[in-house]
Amino acid sequence: MSIITLVTSILGFAIVPIILGHISLGQIRRTQEQGRVMAIIGLVIGYLTLLGYLIATAVAVIIFVNHGMSGA
Template identity: 50%
Template sequence: MTNPYQPPQGEQPQYQSPQQPYQQPVQPYAPPPYQQPAYGQQPGYGQQPGYGYPVAPPTNTLAIVSLVSSLATLVLGVTAIAGVITGHMALGQIKRTGEGGRGMALAGLIIGYVFVGFTVLAILFFVIAMVLGLAVPFLALLGTNGELGTA
């Protein structure tokens, strides 16, 4: 018995297709050649995907100094001016370098200016009180009709 799947001896099977013959597609680029990693380096396997929160920029040191020195005015009483000065310096650096801490610098400025304002008002109050304190006995000496010594 002969094998029906084998072609008969002496004849070559002819395959004719109504379609055109298959052609390989042209590759637009060749892959880059393999490069040996430098001595002591591991071959790169690609970047791992990043997870979590992005890293925040560092906080400006002068912003921290501004806030602390402005709040220290409650205890020491004279550091508000240092808080205002360092707050302005910190805002300039933050604008230039892109560091964090703008809120702290603004808080130090606001608190410092509030305490400087309270200090100026207190000094004005005491100066006016001293002037009025000295003026009251002087007005008593003037008397009711404005003449000196008739009271």
């Protein structure tokens, strides 16, 4: 599952790797399997991707509001 977390985060998904990463870490903690580092890297990339999407959305909204306010 940690491999799927890493791959989906590299592909640019945000929510999927965050959810799978937390599930994967819980599973690794319970079963002592390997893959903790991949799950953490996938989580970090997923959170950074989500942050990037939120910033891009905020910038788009600000541009849209400012453009609409100018009456152009």
